[in-house]
Amino acid sequence: MVSIKDIAKQAGMSPSTVSRVVNGKKNVNSAKRKEILTLIEKNGYVPNNAARSMVLKRSFTVGIILADTFNMFQRQLFSFIERRLGSFGYNTHFFFVKFEENSEEECLAKLKGEKLDGVIMIHEVQNPSFYESVKKLQLPLITSTFNRAGFPSIHVNEEDAAYEAVRHLVNLGHRKLKMISSKGLSCGGQRAEGFFRALEEAGIRRTPEEQTVFVHQYTAEFGMYGMKELLLRDRDFSAVFAATDELAIGAMRILKDEGLRIPEDVSVVGFDDIDISSYFMPRLTTISQPLLEIGERTAQILHKYISGEQEDVMDITLPHKLIIRESTCAPPRSIEDIRKST
C-alpha cells in the first residue's frame, strides 16, 4: 500500500509537504502542489484512516446504533442520515445490536474501540447503564425517532400522533377498539398512551387486559401473533390500532384469513407510513413521520454538537400527519344501531 512517504520520496519532498497538500493547507508552493497532486492521482494514494485518526484523536466517523431487526421505517431513516452525514464529511459506521443478552455491551465495547466523533441512536437500548457509559465516553450522542431524558433528540410527539390516529377511528364511530403495541420500547408505551387518551376522551372505558396485546418486535410476523391473540379473546371489535405499519400488515393478513373484510368489518390504522403501506391492499391508513426532515436534522444537529457549536441538550419535536387511506371506515352497524334508526 502506498503511503505518504512514498509520495514524498517520489516527489523529492518531505512528508509534511505532502500532508499539507492532502489536507488542503494554504502554504504550499503551487507548482509543488500540482506535482504532488499528480503523483497522488497516479499512485492512487489514499491516506490511511487509522493513522490519521490516531494523531487527530478523531475519526470523522459517526456511529449509528440500531437493532439488527430494524424495520423499513428505520431503514429509510438511516439512509437519510447517512447521506447527510456524508455531506458533512463523516463516514458512517453501523452497529447492529442483536436480541441476545450481552449484545448491547458488546456494541458499547466496539464503540469504544473506534475513535468515533459522535453517535446516533435509532435503536432504544434496554439497559440504562448503556446511557451512563456513553455519557462517560464524553461522546456527542443524539437519539432519533425516540427520546430519552438527558439526551438530545429528534422525534415526533408519539403520544399525540397515536391519539390522533385513534381519534380518527373514534370519529368514524368506532367504540370497540383494540391495540397491538410493543412493550419495552418507549415509543410503544407512548403510542399506547395516545390510544388510551383517545378512548378516555370518547368516554370509552379503559380495559387494557381486553383492549391491548403487547408483542416483542415491530414486525409483520408479530403483528400476526398479536391479532391471533386478540381474535382468540373475542371478535367483538370493529377497529384496531397497530403501533407500527408492519404490525398492521401482519394483523390484516390474519383478519383476511379469518374472513373479515378490511375496512368493512374491521378498520385498521398503523403508524410510520412505510413505503409498502401505500401499495398494500387495502392501502393502509397511518401516521406519517417527516422522515427526511428527521434524518436531516439528526445529522445536522449531531454535527453541531461535534463541532462544539451546540452545548445544551436540545430536543426537537417535528410534526406528524395522519394519512387517511383505505383501511378505515365507519364501523358496521350493529343490530342495536339498526333498531334505533328505524
Added chain:
Amino acid sequence: MVSIKDIAKQAGMSPSTVSRVVNGKKNVNSAKRKEILTLIEKNGYVPNNAARSMVLKRSFTVGIILADTFNMFQRQLFSFIERRLGSFGYNTHFFFVKFEENSEEECLAKLKGEKLDGVIMIHEVQNPSFYESVKKLQLPLITSTFNRAGFPSIHVNEEDAAYEAVRHLVNLGHRKLKMISSKGLSCGGQRAEGFFRALEEAGIRRTPEEQTVFVHQYTAEFGMYGMKELLLRDRDFSAVFAATDELAIGAMRILKDEGLRIPEDVSVVGFDDIDISSYFMPRLTTISQPLLEIGERTAQILHKYISGEQEDVMDITLPHKLIIRESTCAPPRSIEDIRKST
C-alpha cells in the same frame, strides 16, 4: 480515554505484558494476568482499533458494499452475513453506493482508506474499472447473490430460477406473458434470459419490445411505472413475471387500480420471496433464494480467503425454490377457447 499505558502503569508492569494479556498470549504469569484483567475491567479499557490495525496492518473489519437503495431481500441477506462475520471476530463496515455519478469511486476511496481485511459486494457495480481497482488492492473480495467472472461468488442460478417461474405460468396455460425487469444489473439480464427461454420452449414468439419493460430500480415504485407502461401498450396479457417481489408489488397495485383481479384476470409472479410477499393480498407466488445459507456461506468463504485457506476462485451455486401461492392461476378463458370447447 484510558490506554494500554495507563493500565500498565497502574499494574506496575510494562505495556507489553498488558498487551499479551489482552491478546490472550500464553506466556504470562497467571497472578499478573488476573491483576491486569481486573484493572482492565475496572477502567473499562478497550484497545484502540486504529492503533492496533496500524501495527497489524489489518483491521479485522470487512466491508460490505451495497446500493443505498438496497431492497428487503438484501437487507435480510446482509444481516445474516454480518452476524456470521461477527462470529468469526470481524467487524462489519457498510459502504452504501448511491445512484450519483461518482459514488462508486468515492466508495472505492473509502475502502482504501480503511485497512479492510476483505470485501463483500452485494451491490453490482456498473463501472468495470471498479473491479480492476479492487483487484489491485489485493483484497479478498467475494460477490453475493450475483456473480462476476473472475471473482468468487455465492448465488442461485438466476436464469434457471426465472425460467422455472415463467414455466409455472406457461404450465398454467398462459400464452400471453409480460416481464418487468431491470437493465444494467446482471441478475436482471439473467432473469430476463430465463423468461425468454421458457417462452421459446413453449413455442411462444419472442418479441421483447412488446413483452418486456425495463426499469431502473428494484422498487415497488418502479414496479408501478413498469406496469403502467405495459398497460399503455395493450391489455392483451394474462400473466406478468416481475424480476423482484418489490417490482411485483408495485405492479399488482396498478393492476388492482385498473380494476383487474389477481390472479383471475392477471397472474403475477415475483422473485426473491421477501417477507412481505407472504402477507400481501394476494400472497405472491415467487422464487425463494436460500438467504440464510447464502449469507452463511458468503461469510464463511470470505473468511477462508482472508485466512489464506482458500486460494482459487470458487463459485457456488445454491438451489432456489418456486413458491406457489395465490397470485397465479390458469388464465381466463378467451372467447376462442370457449368456442372451441363447446
Added chain:
DNA sequence: ATGAAAGCGCTAACAT
C-alpha cells in the same frame, strides 16, 4: 516470564 525499543502512517509544532 517480562521489559525496552522500534515502528506502523500520519499530523502538527517547531525550526529554518
Added chain:
DNA sequence: ATGTTAGCGCTTTCAT
C-alpha cells in the same frame, strides 16, 4: 514555504 522531529496506542522482536 518547507523540512525535522515527536508522538498518537499498539504489537512485536529482541534482550534479559
